Amino acid sequence: MLMAYRTDGRGLQALTIPGSRLEDRDAPVPALPDDAIWIDLYRPLDRQVEAVRALGIEVPTLEEMEEIEISSRLYRVDTADYMTVILPGQSDGQERVSGPVTFILTAERLVTVRHHAPRSFQTFANRPERAVADCTSPERVFVSLLDEIIARLADLLEGAGEVLDANARDVFGEAEIEPEDLQAALKKVGRQGELIGQVRLALLSLERALIFFGNTKRESTVRDLTKGLIRDVKALAVHSDYLSSRIGLTVDATLGMINLEQNATARILSVVAVLFLPPTLVASIFGMNFTHMDILDWPLGFPGSLFVMLVSAVGTYVVFKWKNWL
Incomplete structure (x- = not known):
């Protein structure tokens, strides 16, 4: 799928491009307008990639995006900056996954390439006027989109913290809890631990991308916003580490409660045998x-x-x- 937007003052205006959907497999190569400031490629078809290449921008493949070497994720080709980060999102089957997203920044436009669906892309496209900066340049669109991504990661961490709080109330509460409920709580904590790990990896890759982006000469407003985003990423990284430690404590406590329940059962059986x-x-x-x-x-x-x-x-x-x- 290919989506394109032009600047509309502070916000963005979506452009209608024939043959840009996934269903239009037999359509010809779409023609992209020159005033498109943001082009978003989601699971792109070959002809959609060719349309972007016609603008002089080389689009990396999924295999290239998944390379773990830092030189493969942050580099410059001519005047285009290529920055690949790992973001949590959803697959086609609505399963929670984590995958690479590449940002290609040039003087004329921003191109994003992704093969899964981070929610922040949808929310940013639906309300660009609420972005941290106006969308009058590709750099401002880039930092505004990253701000939306970081805000989404903060929401995920907050949701994980609420789940851990609810689980702690159930495990450490005065009310009796059944062994089946303890096992369900353990699975729930494990899922939150996996989510926190995905968020932590996303924050690490975002920090590298922001540092790479900030090392290039930018306008003062964009430079100040970049510094603020780096501070937000570092603060969220500390918070994710705190939640990770809570995950360990909660898992140990839940396993301890399960062991106590099992020991009580074994104790009863032992007493009956002795009687x-x-x-x-x-x-x-x-x-x-x-x-x-x-x-x-x-x-x-x-x-x-x-x-x-x-x-x-x-x-x-x-x-x-x-x-x-x-």
């Missing part, structure tokens, strides 16, 4: 079939043995209760 141990011993003695056993002809042998087994079980229970083992 039946003396009667079992008595029954074993009276159940021996040796030839010379005086008690075999005892008329009260059977009721007597039952009485002895009952007394031994009750006596064991009384001793356990006196020792506070029950």
